[in-house]
Amino acid sequence: xxxxxxxxxxxxxxxxxxxxxxxxxxxxxxxxxxxxxxxxxxxxxxxxxxxxxxxxxxxxxxxxxxxxxxxxxxxxxxxxxxxxxxxxxxxxxxxxxxxxxxxxxxxxxxxxxxxxxxxxxxxxxxxxxxxxxxxxxxxxxxxxxxxxxxxxxxxxxxxxxxxxxxxxxxxxxxxxxxxxxxxxxxxxxxxxxxxxxxxxxxxxxxxxxxxxxxxxxxxxxxxxxxxxxxxxxxxxxxxxxxxxxxxxxxxxxxxxxxxxxxxxxxxxxxxxxxxxxxxxxxxxxxxxxxxxxxxxxxxxxxxxxxxxxxxxxxxxxxxxxxxxxxxxxxxxxxxxxxxxxxxxxxxxxxxxxxxxxxxxxxxxxxxxxxxxxxxxxxxxxxxxxxxxxxxxxxxxxxxxxxxxxxxxxxxxxxxxxxxxxxxxxxxxxxxxxxxxxxxxxxxxxxxxxxxxxxxxxxxxxxxxxxxxxxxxxxxxxxxxxxxxxxxxxxxxxxxxxxxxxxxxxxxxxxxxxxxxxxxxxxxxxxxxxxxxxxxxxxxxxxxxxxxxxxxxxxxxxxxxxxxxxxxxxxxxxxxxxxxxxxxxxxxxxxxxxxxxxxxxxxxxxxxxxxxxxxxxxxxxxxxxxxxxxxxxxxxxxxxxxxxxxxxxxxxxxxxxxxxxxxxxxxxxxxxxxxxxxxxxxxxxxxxxxxxxxxxxxxxxxxxxxxxxxxxxxxxxxxxxxxxxxxxxxxxxxxxxxxxxxxxxxxxxxxxxxxxxxxxxxxxxxxxxxxxxxxxxxxxxxxxxxxxxxxxxxxxxxxxxxxxxxxxxxxxxxxxxxxxxxxxxxxxxxxxxxxxxxxxxxxxxxxxxxxxxxxxxxxxxxxxxxxxxxxxxxxxx
Numbered sequence: 001x002x003x004x005x006x007x008x009x010x011x012x013x014x015x016x017x018x019x020x021x022x023x024x025x026x027x028x029x030x031x032x033x034x035x036x037x038x039x040x041x042x043x044x045x046x047x048x049x050x051x052x053x054x055x056x057x058x059x060x061x062x063x064x065x066x067x068x069x070x071x072x073x074x075x076x077x078x079x080x081x082x083x084x085x086x087x088x089x090x091x092x093x094x095x096x097x098x099x100x101x102x103x104x105x106x107x108x109x110x111x112x113x114x115x116x117x118x119x120x121x122x123x124x125x126x127x128x129x130x131x132x133x134x135x136x137x138x139x140x141x142x143x144x145x146x147x148x149x150x151x152x153x154x155x156x157x158x159x160x161x162x163x164x165x166x167x168x169x170x171x172x173x174x175x176x177x178x179x180x181x182x183x184x185x186x187x188x189x190x191x192x193x194x195x196x197x198x199x200x201x202x203x204x205x206x207x208x209x210x211x212x213x214x215x216x217x218x219x220x221x222x223x224x225x226x227x228x229x230x231x232x233x234x235x236x237x238x239x240x241x242x243x244x245x246x247x248x249x250x251x252x253x254x255x256x257x258x259x260x261x262x263x264x265x266x267x268x269x270x271x272x273x274x275x276x277x278x279x280x281x282x283x284x285x286x287x288x289x290x291x292x293x294x295x296x297x298x299x300x301x302x303x304x305x306x307x308x309x310x311x312x313x314x315x316x317x318x319x320x321x322x323x324x325x326x327x328x329x330x331x332x333x334x335x336x337x338x339x340x341x342x343x344x345x346x347x348x349x350x351x352x353x354x355x356x357x358x359x360x361x362x363x364x365x366x367x368x369x370x371x372x373x374x375x376x377x378x379x380x381x382x383x384x385x386x387x388x389x390x391x392x393x394x395x396x397x398x399x400x401x402x403x404x405x406x407x408x409x410x411x412x413x414x415x416x417x418x419x420x421x422x423x424x425x426x427x428x429x430x431x432x433x434x435x436x437x438x439x440x441x442x443x444x445x446x447x448x449x450x451x452x453x454x455x456x457x458x459x460x461x462x463x464x465x466x467x468x469x470x471x472x473x474x475x476x477x478x479x480x481x482x483x484x485x486x487x488x489x490x491x492x493x494x495x496x497x498x499x500x501x502x503x504x505x506x507x508x509x510x511x512x513x514x515x516x517x518x519x520x521x522x523x524x525x526x527x528x529x530x531x532x533x534x535x536x537x538x539x540x541x542x543x544x545x546x547x548x549x550x551x552x553x554x555x556x557x558x559x560x561x562x563x564x565x566x567x568x569x570x571x572x573x574x575x576x577x578x579x580x581x582x583x584x585x586x587x588x589x590x591x592x593x594x595x596x597x598x599x600x601x602x603x604x605x606x607x608x609x610x611x612x613x614x615x616x617x618x619x620x621x622x623x624x625x626x627x628x629x630x631x632x633x634x635x636x637x638x639x640x641x642x643x644x645x646x647x648x649x650x651x652x653x654x655x656x657x658x659x660x661x662x663x664x665x666x667x668x669x670x671x672x673x674x675x676x677x678x679x680x681x682x683x684x685x686x687x688x689x690x691x692x693x694x695x696x697x698x699x700x701x702x703x704x705x706x707x708x709x710x711x712x713x714x715x716x717x718x719x720x721x722x723x724x725x726x727x728x729x730x731x732x733x734x735x736x737x738x739x740x741x742x743x744x745x746x747x748x749x750x751x752x753x754x755x756x757x758x759x760x761x762x763x764x765x766x767x768x769x770x771x772x773x774x775x776x777x778x779x780x781x782x783x784x785x786x787x788x789x790x791x792x793x794x795x796x797x798x799x800x801x802x803x804x805x806x807x808x809x810x811x812x813x814x815x816x817x818x819x820x821x822x823x824x825x826x827x828x829x830x831x832x833x834x835x836x837x838x839x840x841x842x843x844x845x846x847x848x849x850x851x852x853x854x855x856x857x858x859x860x861x862x863x864x865x866x867x868x869x870x871x872x873x874x875x876x
Contacts, residue, residue, distance in 0.1 A: 020261040023052040029269035032453040034276030037072035046076040059099035068557040072102040078127040080696040083726035100559025110699025116145035122562040123147045129190040135166035140676040150177045154750040162654040175254035180241035182259020186212040187747040197744035213359035217779040229396035235359035237339035269449040270335040350755040358398035366437040376418040390441030463524025488551040496534040503533035512541040575702040592844045597824040606830035610837040618647040625666030643669040649791040652677035689713040698730040733817030740806040741823035743799040808850030
């Protein structure tokens, strides 16, 4: 397979195609099918700990292989790093930088600082786990020393374009990368605490348990809503950006990323090849002087269908192929598909994103069973099927065992097709008329895909341009360049002589220098600068061609030489925290204080009545903050207490500063900031950093403390008690507050469950706002009912139905100098609020023990969420 890239400099930048690699076969599959770069994890600190992953020992060989083929390699270090892991992370980063890796993809703010400290020039890519959704986020990443930002998958094309405009105007431009294909998390990456809350496995540590792919019942005002077979309420269809490639190229994104480090090499080969060919086609079209046929707009390519979602669409129903072939879509659906959709690229459409019929791989839709007779199943086919293909019958209960097997024979009669299966392959009594049939396996396609990366010889070739110079009596000079800027010059060992017959013309030169089979190269352009009719033996031209290949391979495979300082350490970046310092002594002299976060006015009144001096409000409508502030300020008399701090929503996107203005209009005493926009917007105000800033180690804490002057930071919810102790002993403890009682905010998502399942609307403009009228819960498989709330930006949060407490550890935390303890309420009554506050006040004053408290309140005994020394399972 040759890259058909022209060598001219286009006005539009050709985005890099970035493919996933969980192992060596996947890396080869990506390279041989046209990836420009691959990303992979090593055995620590990466967000896909279930992948096979590479080891540090593999790095030199892997990077040599990639670079020889003109492909870049990026290592994922995209998890939060705990305090005791910094020394190991430092050694790990030194190995990565020394191995000549092209960049690391990073989530943790402290790790960005550490990399920049170790190496002034090694490239850092801000992971999608950093939850960057705006120009302010890009600016934040740039200030940390990042060279590229992977935007949150929730950004639409319109928002991507807006971010590009804003960062250009503000001169904070960085290259932007977006996901173009693969599984979509329903929650914002870096903000999902579900696996932790339910199973002690942290998604911010690469251990996501995929709770979003499970069935849930929707309960509105105490009644189960009958959604028929729609139970997978939080499982989005897979992202396929194929139909919007022209728009993505025009938006100026630098890199298109394919998801799938847990997937098989056949998936990597398949998806990479489809996007490589499609991207080359789009570039050829866009680079033509005056393309006659403009690409249809996104709206034209995605007509919104009336009446909500039908069955997941088949290729024939989708109207795909306007610019992309049905074959490509067939290949993508066979690679892996829960249904394919353009995700958030076209904006929000809550009727399309989640079809809710299943949460697992399906494949290509073949049609419905119309008859079962004589061991044969009859269907009106909507896509091709042949003997050997694997199929499954879908009766609307994907959680149960489904019938399926290999097709033995296919007989067509008119519009109908009869399928026969091997004897004893399936139980036809469990197949029903009306069942949907999906093709889940195509052995012929898999074989072709495996062949694409089998063997040692390169199958995907990248162009080199060659210039030829020379005159009689002088050697022939060939200068070759590849697309990465490598350049080699080769001279003939024999001088050129005058030609009497068959002089060296451009055709002859192209023929000889173009014989590049079994090499990583193909001849792109050849420019002939020879003067006069001259000749050179073919054997010498062949030697020169082989020499060009050898020198170019040698040049490419030399490791990148990044600067790496041997005389520095992460310890240089630690905050100066001397245990006997006056600040710590002062902290220990003050008594512990209780902070209460409430989510409505009645809870606020109960907390005021209980004498709480620091109050946080997080309301669905920020306009209600003004009344809350007035209520608290009325209590004050002459004292500065109580103080009230109000929270803006977790996510801020372009054009949403009006929400922040509404929040500030409340004239609260301060603000609970959750993201990069808010750090910027409330820079002149009193601020406290919330848990969503993911502060898990002293390097991160120090950065927020020094750069943004925050009064306190909320420790990350990923820390267990041991890790929290490590954080408090590596920083001044008065920097922090710890949440010791809460309903864990599990999913925080752009997907609006209210709109999708309690209306026929697509977004807030036409949904009728069921979120304002109904109390909604999601019931999981074990019967727990989790509270669903919407915020002013229509983003939904699912809160764990069971509150959890860290009460048993409070005494230990007080001994370490921690004085600020937060408790949070969601939908508790004022009476419950009063009782809970009373218990925690007693706890902080030493009147009751932690175990007495959690027994009294019947809570889940767990601090933070990651399984650690507590050893308490969340699902008791």
